Amino acid sequence: MPTHLALLRGINVGGHNRLAMADLRGVMTSLGHADVATYIQSGNVVFTTTGPNMEVLAAELERAIAETLGVRPKVLVLSRDELSQVVAANPYPKETNPKCLHGVFRADAMGPDDIAAVADVLERARAKGSADDATVVGRTLYLRTADGLGRSELAAQLARAKGPLSRDARTTVRNWATVLKLLALLEA
Numbered sequence: 001m002p003t004h005l006a007l008l009r010g011i012n013v014g015g016h017n018r019l020a021m022a023d024l025r026g027v028m029t030s031l032g033h034a035d036v037a038t039y040i041q042s043g044n045v046v047f048t049t050t051g052p053n054m055e056v057l058a059a060e061l062e063r064a065i066a067e068t069l070g071v072r073p074k075v076l077v078l079s080r081d082e083l084s085q086v087v088a089a090n091p092y093p094k095e096t097n098p099k100c101l102h103g104v105f106r107a108d109a110m111g112p113d114d115i116a117a118v119a120d121v122l123e124r125a126r127a128k129g130s131a132d133d134a135t136v137v138g139r140t141l142y143l144r145t146a147d148g149l150g151r152s153e154l155a156a157q158l159a160r161a162k163g164p165l166s167r168d169a170r171t172t173v174r175n176w177a178t179v180l181k182l183l184a185l186l187e188a
Helices: 021-030 054-069 080-088 112-127 153-159 176-187
Strands: 004-009 034-039 044-048 074-079 101-106 133-137 140-144 171-175
Touching (some): 004 054, 021 034, 034 176, 074 101, 074 171, 101 176, 112 153, 140 153, 171 176
Antiparallel strands (some): 101 171
């Protein structure tokens, strides 16, 4: 049974950073991981490992992917228990459309400055009429985007230059349908 999840950021998006999932599975297996399976083309990998910790695993995967495949995605690793806790802590359980709820996964927990920045951006988005919402729990930012992520003023502002979701931040986003499917794969 898989014990961990690797989430890659920024692959196979708009024709950039092309990465075949078969190649990714090959890299994972070459590192000694077992029960390797990918889900959709956006860089979701479940696997079994005895690796030391999430940060070391993520760094090893980033290095191996860059060296073997020539692509340099940021990688986050979560344990099955961590993903289970993310699902259980969902502050928007009444959101029935999984495409309107997203988990923004971070390499580390948000500090007070990041949390204040999210609150500030949320306030600005609401001042522009946004019905979106955001809640930080540990190292996950839950985004509820009533009209979807692509039309979200809140998501756009969070992603700007130095926001908590900027290109420099070690984050990656998955919609709730994907989050639930990944948990099911880990529990299968």
